[in-house]
Amino acid sequence: MPTTLLHRLLKAALAASMLLGALGASAQNGKTEVLWLGQASVRITTPGGKVIMIDPWLRTNPKTPASFKNLEALGKIDLVLVTHAHFDHVADAPDLAKMHKVPMYGPAGMNQTIATLGVLPVDLAPRFGKGGTIMPFGPNGVKITATHAEHSSEFVWKNPATTKEEVHVGGEPVGFIIEMENGFKVYHMGDTGLFGDMKFIGEYYKPDLLLIPIGGHFVMSPADAAYAVKNYLKPKYALPIHYGTIPVLRGTTAEFSAALGNEANKMLKVEPGEKVDF
Structure with missing residues (x-):
């Protein structure tokens, strides 16, 4: 190969490498984007540009905006997380x-269970x-830790051979501490009641943002959620989720805000389909 052509190819490769490096650095300096889509369905875009979908119940979710009931509308997805096996969390995963x-x-x-049944x-x-x-994206990427959640987890599966629904083991419910590339920590609490070790989670993991259920009945009430925020977890922000989709989930953001009292400024009032950046 002629020397001049070789030099040109090397210069082009170096330029491309520098461009990719600059783009990577730009992504690393980005923000954490959180898009809430109703119930516990949340799409997180990390500062490094990775897209994580948590507990996707979209197509039949009454609170999911119509524009997101088509799964392709979510755009690229790099990872799916599911906190437990109930339909309103695993449905579209x-x-x-x-x-x-x-x-x-x-x-x-x-x-x-999901692998054994051939669902995936x-x-x-x-x-x-x-x-x-x-660390699904490498040692310098996002870190995701499973935590305790006070709930149940059963997987309902329609047997294609009998067309009847069967209930299978769904494992232990969990929450997720998601640490971004820049150190920002999101705690998706899954479905949970109030439990004392939330204090440990707050002290040990120090979450910046809570995605916290407030609906009551199956999960914390607004008063319970406010107690967890003020006394146990002490985050910078709390985004209420898992309310208003079915009649028994009657907790409201107004009740949550009132129960937070002097810390009501921590609550982020977000409607399904809206997103916030950190």
């Missing part, structure tokens, strides 16, 4: 995992559990 050919991480027992292939249903930490 397997289809998203298959659509984007990305793993759906969830409680070990739930994913064991084993490679798209990796297992981990409470206290476990994954």
